[in-house]
Amino acid sequence: MAANEDQEMELEALRSIYEGDDSFKELGPTCFQYRVGDNGDSKAFLIDISWPETYPDGPPTISMNAFFNNQISPAVKQSILSKLQEQVDANLGTAMTYTLFEFAKDNKEDLMENHQPHSNTNAPGNDITVETASVTATSKKKDKKEQLTKAQKRKLADKIDHKGELPRGWNWVDVIKHLSKTGSNEDD
Structure with a gap:
């Protein structure tokens, strides 16, 4: 107690x-x-x-x-x-x-004196590797974007948000519009 x-x-x-x-x-x-x-x-x-x-x-x-x-x-x-x-x-x-x-x-x-933080400041060799990897990754992304036409690029740029990402569902089919188009064609 x-x-x-x-x-x-x-x-x-x-x-x-x-x-x-x-x-x-x-x-x-x-x-x-x-x-x-x-x-x-x-x-x-x-x-x-x-x-x-x-x-x-x-x-x-x-x-x-x-x-x-x-x-x-x-x-x-x-x-x-x-x-x-x-x-x-x-x-x-x-x-x-x-x-x-x-x-x-x-x-x-x-x-924490013996703690080695997971940062690249202690190992100069790691900086080079990380930078190289990030450059390679961005160049691959650029290659994909270069395959788009100007019109496709414009459409894509209009849809990108402030983070450079496409909004969720940007390529989803509008079911209502799709059904109304399909339904009107069948009636004709």
Whole structure:
């Protein structure tokens, strides 16, 4: 019973502390998620913390299995989890969800120091390959467009939206017009 009271108090505290913080999500009454780092940050990661029945006397479950973390290597994830586990061991018996989230925020650079973002800035050879591939892809598209007549190109340009894409259903047959044309021919 005391564990549930502690959980209720911690839940209220978390809600008030993180009110309006987009990085914090309450996934359930005993399950929370926090994004460490900003959106678009290559070193950002998500931490999921779940409370078992015995929490805070028993350790919470900490996970980094969110899809958001797929760009992080298993070794870096394991390193982060082990450092968070050290904090759990030091704070066992007390409400520690806030402490764990803040530890991760304060130590983000250290926790992610071995993370290699999937960008091409670190490997100059990759830049060339990517650029070559994109040039090849665009030249193939241009080849297809060159086969169109001027009239076809004009019609196509009139249909393209601001993203350079054709609207959904642009080549669908208008069933009503089609049937009315077919029906009028049969009557004649």
